[in-house]
Amino acid sequence: MSQTTIDPRSLRAPPRRPLRLSWSDERVRAIVWQILVVGLLGAILWWLWSNTVHNLEVRRIATGFGFLSREAGLPIAENLIPYSPTDTYFRALLIGFLNTLKVAVVGIVLATIFGTLIGIARLSKNWLLSKIAGVYIEVIRDLPLLLQLLFWYAILQGLPGPRQALNPVDGVFLSNRGLKLPWIEWQDAHSYALLAFVLGAVFTWFYRRDAIAKRILDGRPRPVWPMALGCLVALPLAVWAAAGAPWTVDWPELRGFNFRGGLNMSPEYFALLLGLTTYTAGFIAEIVRAGILAVPHGQWEAAQALGLRSGQVLKQVVLPQALRVIIPPMTSQYLNITKNSSLAVAIGYQDIVSIANTTLNQTGQAIEGIAIIMLVYLSISLSISLFMNWYNARIALVER
């Protein structure tokens, strides 16, 4: 270990000069410039603000968020929690927010899976597979998302009606009313099983952490998978069986002019999800590809030379390094999906933007409506980036 000697003179604090009130003093210039810029910006904002206040008075527009507790009277087609038009604006906006989350979360999961597959396909040694992935990435990224959404929506609207619905697999119907899938009838037993699964996952996580810590101490491997299997599969199954093992599948069937039962995806939601997923997958594919290529070939070879199995090579050596490159741009793609879900308003899916827009048209309170939209997205963006920063810090390279 070599330590460079530090010149003691460099440790001395610079001499403190008294502040001279002169333009040639850097600190005076800094203060003057800042006062000027802040003052100018403040003056502009104050001017805009006073204009706004005046205009609101002249046009007799009410201000404040009092309208949130008034009756909304706007119909919403898709709602995760009960809603009727007699409910308040606040509840309507809450439904819009949940709809945004519904499309963003499902979109993030699907785009990650789909994008990773395409990114790996792009690196395939098979020329045809690699070229197809390349063409997909290039085409999808060079077309505006809004155009793609309108295109998918036009295709879905051009599908036959429920009576002539496409039926590719038993129980799956695709028509101009959207996509119908079979779904299990949710009962209490399923909720208990889900709870058991979550508890099992938490326990497995702690168990794994403990096993790794012990392994570091004495070097003996302690397999985690028997415990994981027990907690994640056997325990929920046992709970489910103990609760009576209910299993009824709710099949969609044609009744009159439309379908009943099953899981329903409206054409608007389906088009939005399809558009967001395929679009973002094109970007994620490039990120994944760059991440894998960023790991030097020597790392693979060195890991193999150490005698690691190919699964271990991937898990212990390559992925940790690739993830470091992948995570930051992936975060901005997740943020993009969330922000791009606001394009829903163009095809009539009622997300937060769409409902806030209707609200501000009905009440005339434009400032409050837009403030709500911005606040919602800022808080979503902030939470995603906080989470991803935390994750990134966890996997970041620890330098000595």
Added chain:
Amino acid sequence: MSDITLNAAPKVAEAAPRTAPISQIGFVGWMRANLFSGWLSTAVTLALGYFIIRWAIGFVDWAFVNAVWSVPNNQTQACRDLRGVGACWAVITEKHRFILFGTYPFEEHWRPALCVALFVGLYVVSAMRRFWRKELALIWAVTLAAIGVLMWGGVLGMPYVPQERWGGLVITLILATFGLAFAFPLAILVALGRRSKLPAIKAICVIYVELIRGVPLISLLFMASVMFPLFLPEGMNIDKLLRAQIAIILFAGAYLAEVVRGGLQSLSRGQYEAADALGLSYWQKTGFIILPQALRLVIPPLVNTFIGFFKDTSLVLIIGIFDLLTAGKTAIIEPAWQGFGIEVYLTVGAIYFIFCFAMSKYSQGLEAELNRHRAR
């Protein structure tokens, strides 16, 4: 010097050079290596090949064989009779002028067409490295002014066309190009401000960038369309296109600022310190030393960001501005042409694709060229 004789092997008649086996070289060899290198690869190739050929035949049938290319005066019955087995390109034949130029007076369509040509010329000139000098700013100013004159008219015998009647491709190009022309200087200032040592200025720039990047463009466009009128004093009014343009500039400024900041950060400290040691003032240091190097570094990501904005201008559809996509969507509102969205969106998509693909290829080529000195 002693003569060293290599131990000569017993002489063997030299074998005549043979060509490599046919299965290892040429087309067959390439196919074996890249398409059929194993059972999995073979299966993938066969499955993909089957799907591609089936899909291509279906597409050719739909787009060319069974397609209807024109119909007499809006009689779309011929198209409706196809029931989806063929494309109705008649909608494009009939509406292409509307999709490209919107509601601009029909006899004057040469003017927006010329503007589009000017825009393309401007992009081509800006893309050439021999024009990367101060005069480029002048070329931009002159071309943009000429485009303004052409679009409004009212001089040189061209009738005046109010801005409400502009539409189509030229609006898309105006929003993207003017957006870039104003957002870029703003972005440089903000990027410098964000790295400034002055706390107040740094705070303002950070808040601006993070605020804009945290919200979707739509919310800014809504703000432009419903809130801007409230901001201005009574009687003062700016038109809708300009308001959307301001929103796009503010949006683009924040994103470009981050790209420029990346360039500023990647310069080594030595450059800053050397400039300080020469006794240059802040603006001399920035203008002569830092920016020329930093901007050159970030040209490829700048082009990629610009592709993003070019696509994002289509969002003005939501606040009812008549750009290319809006014109396409409006063209099929008429009852006679309803239901032919796929044909129209494919055509409009092809136009967007040509612009974005050209820019993306350019950016890739440029990146390779600028990095050539690093490749050893």
